[in-house]
Amino acid sequence: MKIGNSPEGSVAPAKAEQRPAARKPEATGTTEGARxxxxxxxxxxxxxxxxxxKLAASASTxxxxxxxxxxxxxxxxxxITxxxxxxxxxxxADKLVSNAQELLDSRANKH
Incomplete structure (x- = not known):
């Protein structure tokens, strides 16, 4: 089951998915129908x-x-097929640990 999916389908959409209410047109002195x-x-x-x-992007393989x-x-x-x-x-796992150690070392050198 995916997170956020309800079997009933009655879950309200997230705020990012909700559309804002239509805004009233502002008076701009334009003629009727002109945008x-x-x-x-x-x-x-x-x-x-x-x-x-930036360093990670420049060190790309x-x-x-x-x-x-x-x-x-x-x-x-x-x-794969x-x-x-x-x-x-x-x-x-070794590469992840190595990268984490490099990141921690670089942060320690900045302080």
Whole structure:
């Protein structure tokens, strides 16, 4: 069962899914039926990319032009289809621990 799905189907949509009520047109001095020029909405928040995110993006294993090894992707897809693809959970766990340690070390050096 997915989170948020109710068997009865009577769950109200989340706030992000609800549509705001229609706004009344503002008096702009335009003629009947003419629409005023649309203006961009004011930004609701600002986004800043951290130095760690910039470092991670620059250390990406893909090539500079954003391409990837299509042949490798096809080999992996074929292995998955044939049921021959194996996952080395130990290697994944080791890499996660290593990345977490690097992140903690970089934060400790900043303070």
């Amino acid at each position: 005023p020029a649309a203006s961009a909405p004011a930004p609701s928040t600002q986004v800043a990319i951290s130095s760690a995110a 893909s090539t500079e032009d954003g391409s990837f090894d299509t042949a490798k992707v096809q080999r992996i897809a074929q292995a 044939e049921g021959k693809f194996t996952i080395n959970a130990q290697a994944i």
